[in-house]
Amino acid sequence: FPGLTDVSISEDIPVEGEITVPVGSHSPDEDFSTLDEPVRDTIMRDLKAVGKKFVHVMYPKKSSALLRDWDLWGPLVLCVSLALMLQGGSADSRDDGGPQFAEVFVIIWFGAVVITLNSKLLGGTISFFQSLCVLGYCVLPLTVAMLVCRLVLLAGSGTISFIIRLVVVIAMFGWSTLASTAFLADSQPPNRKALVVYPIFLFYFVISWMILTFTPQ
C-alpha cells in the first residue's frame, strides 16, 4: 500500500481502548450476580424451584425440568421430615422397635445411591445427581402418606385405621414408583428397563413397609 508508508502516530495523541477481545455471549452469571441481589430473592428462587419440582412429582408428566435443574434440597427436607415422623414409635429404646432416625436416613440415601449406581452400570445415560434428585423427590407421596398415617393413628389404632393406612400407603407407593419410573425410564437402554425399575420398586417398598408398620406408643 503506497500511501501508508509514511503514516506515523504523533506521540501526544493518547491511545486508548480495550485490548481484550470482547466475549461473544455473556454467560448468565455475569448479568445475574447473586451477590448484589437481596437475600430474600436468592432464597425465594431456590424455594420456587423446589416447589415447582414438588408439583412435577405430584403430577408426573414428561418434562425435563426435574432432570435438568437438579437440586438436593427437596430430598433432604423430605428425608429429614420422614425420619422425624417415624420417630416416637413403640419400644424406641429397645432393640425390637422401629427404625431409628439414622437408619431411615441411611436407607434412603444409601438406597438411592445404590440404585443410581445400578442404573449407570447397566448403561443409563442419566447423571449421578440427576438420578439422586429424582429418587429423592419421589419420596414426596410417601411422606404425605406418613403424615396421613400419623393423623389416622391419632384417631385410633384399630382395624379400620389399619385398613385406611394400608390403602393410603399402597396408593402412595404406587404413585412414587410410577412417578420415578416416568422420569427415569427414558434414559435407560430399552432392553434393560425392567432391570432398572425393579430396584426402584424395592426401594419404595421398603420405605412403605417402614411407614405401614409404624405403631405409636
Add this chain to the structure above:
Amino acid sequence: HSLSCNVLFAEFDDAADLLAANPDAMTISIDEPVEIPKNQHSHLQEPGREEDDELLGTNDSDKTELLAGQKKSAPFWTFDYYQTFFDVDTYQVLDRIKGSVFPVPGKNFVRLYIRSNPDLYGPFWICATLVFTVAVSGNLSNFFIHLGKPTYHYVPEFRKVSIAATTIYAYAWLVPLALWGFLMWRNSKVMNIVSYSFLEIVCVYGYSLFIYIPTAILWIIPQEVVRWVLMIFSLCLSGSVLVMTFWPAVRDDNRRVALVTVGTIVLLHALLSVGCLAYFFDAPEVEVPAPIIPAQNGTVITKSQ
C-alpha cells in the same frame, strides 16, 4: 469362519452397508460382543467332557479365541471395568433365574446360562430382595401367630433387617471366596479340567438363592410341617444347582476330598436356610391337651394352656 469374518468387517464397514449386504451378520455381530467373554478370567477348555462339550459347543471356543483381542480390558479403577459385570439384558437375567429354579439334571448352570458372561446384577439384587423378604415375612408371620393374645404388642423388629443383610450377604460373597480359593489350591495340585472364575461362583451362589424368596413368603403359613417341607424342597432345588455346578470341578480330585467339598457346600446352604427359619420366624403355637393336675384337696383341676 464366514461368521467370524462378518464380525470383523462390522468393525470397519459402515453399518448401513453391512445391513444392506447381509442382515444376518448384523444381528450376529450385535450378539457376539455381549456373549463372548469380556472379563479377564479365562477358564480352561474341556476337551474330555462330553456333556460339557455339547453345551459349550466347539463354536464358542472359536469365537472366544477370535474375539479375545477385541474385548475391553479396562483397569480395575475405572467405571468401565465394573460395567462389564452388568452387561446383561432383562431376558438373560430371567433365563438365569429360571435355570436356577428348574435345574436340568446333568446340565451345568454355569455352562448353560452364564457362558462366560457372569453378572453381578443377579447376585446383588437377589440377595437384597431375599434380605427384605425374609425380614418382612418373618415380621408378618410373627404378627399373625401372636395376633389375638392380649399381652402381645406389635413391634416392627427393624433390627433384624441389618442382621439378615449381614448374614445373607456374607454367605453369598464370603463362601464363594473361600470355595474359589479352595478350588484354586486344589487346581494347583490336581489338574482339573473344569475350573471357574470367582465371579462365576458368585453368580451361581447368587442365583441359587432365588428359590428362597418365594419360600420365605410361603413360610408365613404358621404350620411347622408345611415350613419344613418347603425348606427341604427349596434346599433340594438350589442344592442340586450347586452340586451339579461344582461336581465336575472336583470329580477329578481325590474321591474323599471331592465328597467332602460337595458335602460342605450343601451343609452350609442348609445351615443358612435353617438359621433363617429359626431366627426370623417364631415357632407357631401348638395346641397341647390340657394336662390334668391332681389338686391337694382331691379334686382334679385341668390346667389350660
